[in-house]
Amino acid sequence: MTTSKILAISGGVGGAKLALGLSRVLPPEELGVVANTGDDFEHLGMRIAPDLDTVMYTLAELSNKNQGWGLAGESWNFLEALARLGDETWFQLGDQDMATHIVRTHKLAEGETLSEVTRYLCRQLGIEHSLMPMTDDDVRTVVHTRNGETLAFQHYFVRERCAPEVTGFDFLNIDTAAPAPEFSAFLEDPALGAIVICPSNPFVSVDPVLKLPGVIGAMRRSQAPVIAVSPIVGGQAIKGPAAKMMAELGMPLSAEAVAEHYRGRIDGFVLDQQDASLKDSIDSMGIATISTNTVMVTLDDRIALANDILRFAKELSNRSL
Amino acid sequence: MTTSKILAISGGVGGAKLALGLSRVLPPEELGVVANTGDDFEHLGMRIAPDLDTVMYTLAELSNKNQGWGLAGESWNFLEALARLGDETWFQLGDQDMATHIVRTHKLAEGETLSEVTRYLCRQLGIEHSLMPMTDDDVRTVVHTRNGETLAFQHYFVRERCAPEVTGFDFLNIDTAAPAPEFSAFLEDPALGAIVICPSNPFVSVDPVLKLPGVIGAMRRSQAPVIAVSPIVGGQAIKGPAAKMMAELGMPLSAEAVAEHYRGRIDGFVLDQQDASLKDSIDSMGIATISTNTVMVTLDDRIALANDILRFAKELSNRSL
Numbered sequence: 001m002t003t004s005k006i007l008a009i010s011g012g013v014g015g016a017k018l019a020l021g022l023s024r025v026l027p028p029e030e031l032g033v034v035a036n037t038g039d040d041f042e043h044l045g046m047r048i049a050p051d052l053d054t055v056m057y058t059l060a061e062l063s064n065k066n067q068g069w070g071l072a073g074e075s076w077n078f079l080e081a082l083a084r085l086g087d088e089t090w091f092q093l094g095d096q097d098m099a100t101h102i103v104r105t106h107k108l109a110e111g112e113t114l115s116e117v118t119r120y121l122c123r124q125l126g127i128e129h130s131l132m133p134m135t136d137d138d139v140r141t142v143v144h145t146r147n148g149e150t151l152a153f154q155h156y157f158v159r160e161r162c163a164p165e166v167t168g169f170d171f172l173n174i175d176t177a178a179p180a181p182e183f184s185a186f187l188e189d190p191a192l193g194a195i196v197i198c199p200s201n202p203f204v205s206v207d208p209v210l211k212l213p214g215v216i217g218a219m220r221r222s223q224a225p226v227i228a229v230s231p232i233v234g235g236q237a238i239k240g241p242a243a244k245m246m247a248e249l250g251m252p253l254s255a256e257a258v259a260e261h262y263r264g265r266i267d268g269f270v271l272d273q274q275d276a277s278l279k280d281s282i283d284s285m286g287i288a289t290i291s292t293n294t295v296m297v298t299l300d301d302r303i304a305l306a307n308d309i310l311r312f313a314k315e316l317s318n319r320s321l
Numbered sequence: 322m323t324t325s326k327i328l329a330i331s332g333g334v335g336g337a338k339l340a341l342g343l344s345r346v347l348p349p350e351e352l353g354v355v356a357n358t359g360d361d362f363e364h365l366g367m368r369i370a371p372d373l374d375t376v377m378y379t380l381a382e383l384s385n386k387n388q389g390w391g392l393a394g395e396s397w398n399f400l401e402a403l404a405r406l407g408d409e410t411w412f413q414l415g416d417q418d419m420a421t422h423i424v425r426t427h428k429l430a431e432g433e434t435l436s437e438v439t440r441y442l443c444r445q446l447g448i449e450h451s452l453m454p455m456t457d458d459d460v461r462t463v464v465h466t467r468n469g470e471t472l473a474f475q476h477y478f479v480r481e482r483c484a485p486e487v488t489g490f491d492f493l494n495i496d497t498a499a500p501a502p503e504f505s506a507f508l509e510d511p512a513l514g515a516i517v518i519c520p521s522n523p524f525v526s527v528d529p530v531l532k533l534p535g536v537i538g539a540m541r542r543s544q545a546p547v548i549a550v551s552p553i554v555g556g557q558a559i560k561g562p563a564a565k566m567m568a569e570l571g572m573p574l575s576a577e578a579v580a581e582h583y584r585g586r587i588d589g590f591v592l593d594q595q596d597a598s599l600k601d602s603i604d605s606m607g608i609a610t611i612s613t614n615t616v617m618v619t620l621d622d623r624i625a626l627a628n629d630i631l632r633f634a635k636e637l638s639n640r641s642l
Binding site: 044045046071074075077078079080081082084085086087095096097098099100102103105106109121124125 | 365
């Protein structure tokens with residue numbers, strides 16, 4: 001039996017880079033990317049899905065490569081006019097990006113699911129690989145902070161620029177949410193060859209996906225190895241607040257702590273070559289480990305990492321036979 | 322008793338020109354402009370109010386003076402992105418203009434009335450005079466056409482570019498709609514000195530306002546003269562489909578036919594100087610008539626016409642004493 005399908009779990013920028021690499025080495029029918037939607041929020045009456053959009057724009061090669069999110073050649077006339085009208089402008093809404101939000105919001109209001117809307121948007125942007133939300137239900141990540149305040153994720157992440165000290169996270173409604181149908185179908189597919197946890201934030205990008213009811217169970221039932229790529233390299237996060245969060249949560253600032261966080265949920269771990277010395281201690285957790293270049297600067301870096309992961313997945317599959 | 326307040330009834334471009342003229346000669350507390358909302362529609366989940374916006378942008382001196390509607394310096398990146406996503410682009414949605422639609426839609430969804438939202442938007446744009454929608458209810462103009470089809474107004478006006486031959490109009494929900502509170506307050510105000518029907522389309526811009534329950538009754542009870550400015554000059558419409566509609570409805574193409582249309586609802590009529598020869602026949606309908614320059618090219622034209630109308634209103638008031 002062929003076990004060629006790969007399911008990648010992604011947050012925003014970092015995950016999207018690897019998703020792009022995977023999309024360059026796998027044909028459309030062999031790759032599915034599931035994006036976190038715990039970051040989604042309602043803003044000015046619109047449904048905004050930052051991680052889905054980042055992955056979508058990246059796969060369509062329309063993303064702003066300098067900042068990692070948003071669209072290349074974006075303009076900001078809407079936001080300026082919004083400021084003139086005295087409304088909130090802390091969340092960056094580009095003129096082109098607005099079209100995505102308007103179409104999504106409108107189609108959701110007409111009764112389409114987020115999966116259906118995402119499929120439609122991807123088709124319009126020429127994306128052939130499958131991109132899916134983790135759920136069609138409204139799961140919302142909230143951030144608990146040291147001063148006792150609980151913040152909606154985008155308020156923490158964008159409005160407060162990750163300044164508050166975090167003490168933990170909750171994913172509202174997750175107990176009653178269901179994985180999106182296409183996500184479930186991938187997990188249950190006998191042809192599933194590997195599940196790749198992209199180098200995204202373990203706490204707020206990956207955990208919401210893994211904590212959806214039934215996901216871990218389906219991953220365990222699947223023959224496919226689960227491989228996580230460390231978002232921590234040399235004790236620092238490549239992008240975003242992962243390292244800051246680890247410090248505030250009292251965790252060591254290392255890739256090893258990430259592997260520990262995923263322990264029991266993954267079979268393989270991909271370290272950056274800078275962290276190769278951590279291999280033995282992670283191996284000793286019962287997690288097979290490789291080290292390679294995980295810092296994706298160029299498209300070639302993305303493709304090379306994708307190929308390294310696919311090779312690693314095959315090795316892990318062969319070992320378990 | 323002072324009877325200094327003026328209430329202007331306006332559709333889009335033509336009406337907005339006169340409203341601007343009136344705003345230049347009257348202090349904020351002496352002018353109210355009520356705009357037609359029969360043209361409003363729901364588009365991509367947003368509430369669009371074309372006439373309100375045209376008057377608002379005009380009073381704020383932000384309008385595109387060449388085209389009469391929309392904002393000066395507008396950009397169209399949203400609409401291009403919308404086209405890329407395969408959605409409807411027949412209705413021009415500028416990047417700056419989108420901020421108005423988003424704020425309005427969001428505030429309406431939060432339970433504010435259209436009057437309240439309009440007041441907020443005007444304040445943000447520095448408009449000191451009162452601009453109000455004709456109603457806070459959803460009245461919708463539909464156009465009946467020769468081929469039997471009934472079109473929502475913007476579909477007729479923008480999407481079909483007024484091509485279908487019209488046979489009549491309906492204003493959906495008008496029987497259960499109420500004039501907006503501020504509009505009613507103006508009509509009942511003992512200080513009301515005149516009601517000015519701007520040179521807007523009589524059928525689709527002015528009639529919806531006049532046909533709201535109680536409006537004609539309040540106009541008749543008021544001591545204030547009602548003065549209409551002809552939108553037909555030399556047998557042609559200055560702007561828009563008024564003349565084409567008159568032809569299709571079997572009416573003579575003249576200012577006189579407009580006066581006839583308003584007969585029983587107005588006390589005074591303002592002809593363009595080109596049509597001065599029609600004065601006697603309109604006078605003979607029992608409608609006092611003056612002729613002046615009504616073609617507003619410059620701001621001075623707008624101000625001059627406003628002053629002519631205010632003088633005419635005083636004359637009519639003195640006559641009736």
